[in-house]
Amino acid sequence: MNLNATILIKDLLNGFALGGVYTIFALGYTLIFSILDVLNLTQGAMFTLGAYFTYVLTGAAFGADGALANWSLPFGLPFPVALAIGALLAGGLGMVIELILFRPLRARKADPLLAMIASLGANIAAINIIQYLAGTENYSYASPLRGLPPAINFGSQAQPIPIRTVQIVIFFSALIIVGLLTLWVTRTKSGKALQAVAQDPMTARLLGINPNRLILLTFFISGVLGGISGTLVGLNVSISGPAFSESFILKGLSVIIIGGLGSIPGTIVGGFALGLIESFTPLFLRPQDQGLIDGVAFLLLFLVLLARPQGLLGKSAVQKV
Numbered sequence: 001m002n003l004n005a006t007i008l009i010k011d012l013l014n015g016f017a018l019g020g021v022y023t024i025f026a027l028g029y030t031l032i033f034s035i036l037d038v039l040n041l042t043q044g045a046m047f048t049l050g051a052y053f054t055y056v057l058t059g060a061a062f063g064a065d066g067a068l069a070n071w072s073l074p075f076g077l078p079f080p081v082a083l084a085i086g087a088l089l090a091g092g093l094g095m096v097i098e099l100i101l102f103r104p105l106r107a108r109k110a111d112p113l114l115a116m117i118a119s120l121g122a123n124i125a126a127i128n129i130i131q132y133l134a135g136t137e138n139y140s141y142a143s144p145l146r147g148l149p150p151a152i153n154f155g156s157q158a159q160p161i162p163i164r165t166v167q168i169v170i171f172f173s174a175l176i177i178v179g180l181l182t183l184w185v186t187r188t189k190s191g192k193a194l195q196a197v198a199q200d201p202m203t204a205r206l207l208g209i210n211p212n213r214l215i216l217l218t219f220f221i222s223g224v225l226g227g228i229s230g231t232l233v234g235l236n237v238s239i240s241g242p243a244f245s246e247s248f249i250l251k252g253l254s255v256i257i258i259g260g261l262g263s264i265p266g267t268i269v270g271g272f273a274l275g276l277i278e279s280f281t282p283l284f285l286r287p288q289d290q291g292l293i294d295g296v297a298f299l300l301l302f303l304v305l306l307a308r309p310q311g312l313l314g315k316s317a318v319q320k321v
Contacts, residue, residue: 006161009154011279017167017236019275020174025229025248026255026267027181028222034198034262035218038112041119042097043226043252044245045126046090050227051234051244052130053086054079055139066135079144087227094223095216097122102219103212123249130242140238145169170232177228178268181221185264190217198262247294254297258304260314269312274300 025047032040059076062068077085101122105115148165155161185191196204197211205211230245255274259266274297281296304312 006155006159007283009161010163011283012276013154013163013171014167015276015279016272017171017174017275018279019272020171020178021229021232021236022248022251022255022275023268023271024174024177024225024232026252026259026271027178027264028225028229029252029256030259030262030264030267031194031218031222031225033256034264035194035215036102036106036112036115037262038102038115039119039253040097040102040219040222041116041249042094042101042123042126043222044249045123045130046094046223046226047230047233047245047248048127048130048242049093049230050086050090051230051239052134052139053089053227054082054231055141055234055239057082057085058141058144060139060142062133063135063137063139065137066131066133068133069135079141079146083228083231086231087224090227090230091220091222091224094219094226097223098216098219102215127242127245134242136241138238138240139234141235144235166236170236173228173232177225181225182264184221190214194218251297254301256311258301258311260311263311263313263315266311266313 025043028043028046029039032038056062056073057077058079059073061070061072064070076082097119101118102115105118145165148169151162151164152168153160154163183191185194193204193209193214196207196209197214201211229248233244233248251274255270256262256267257270258274259268259270277300278293278296281293285292308314
């Protein structure tokens with residue numbers, strides 16, 4: 001196996017891991033948009049909170065520059081358990097946001113743009129509260145994958161292709177989550193009710209579906225997805241402060257627009273496509289131009305909108321006359 005093939009395999013696997021995180025995070029956007037036609041920008045706060053919740057639940061202590069300086073829980077949970085509970089807590093906060101922010105705006109028949117701006121304000125407020133409590137220090141999970149080797153060789157002894165174990169874990173976690181979410185939407189009663197409400201809320205209500213209860217469930221699932229994606233990113237590159245979700249907020253928006261607003265299959269395709277493109281882009285850039293990688297998401301968004309404004313798997317809006 002030559003050097004080019006080695007680089008190709010490494011970038012391919014890295015791209016799938018990165019695309020998996022983009023997909024999980026962006027699916028939270030998609031679920032809420034499909035039912036409310038509004039972008040919930042508090043998804044970024046759920047991303048950050050999920051990572052911090054998991055960090056605290058493992059028994060780790062905060063640094064010295066926040067209100068909770070040097071504070072930690074008197075116990076520590078195994079990382080997988082902490083991740084699950086942290087994601088559930090993020091989902092619970094997603095439900096709180098629905099109850100105190102989105103539901104009152106819906107009752108007043110507020111414009112979706114107003115709801116999006118309100119969610120942006122709530123996201124900024126949440127990030128500032130996290131900064132006040134936890135400070136701005138970087139945090140890393142201690143021995144999260146205990147018992148596993150730091151890397152797995154996908155090549156041979158003569159031509160090793162070491163891939164970090166954490167990236168493999170992220171990729172398979174993304175596949176499991178995407179599979180479970182797809183099964184929920186397509187096979188369960190509540191998932192089919194979600195599709196009915198997204199298609200025609202009035203008819204769904206007449207058929208006995210409670211839209212408010214379903215919307216609350218959707219916010220919970222969206223928060224769980226945000227919390228999991230934040231923890232997986234923290235697992236891969238550490239928690240780089242309260243604002244470390246900022247780039248993912250923008251990347252997530254790019255993913256759902258590229259895939260098609262409200263389309264779960266489109267979000268999956270868009271997330272993995274963006275991850276692969278970002279992984280391979282450095283091969284075509286000079287070392288001094290590596291900072292341009294983030295621009296790839298928005299260049300791709302621009303090209304997709306030029307060729308197909310409704311996104312790769314989105315549907316054209318029907319004009320009623």
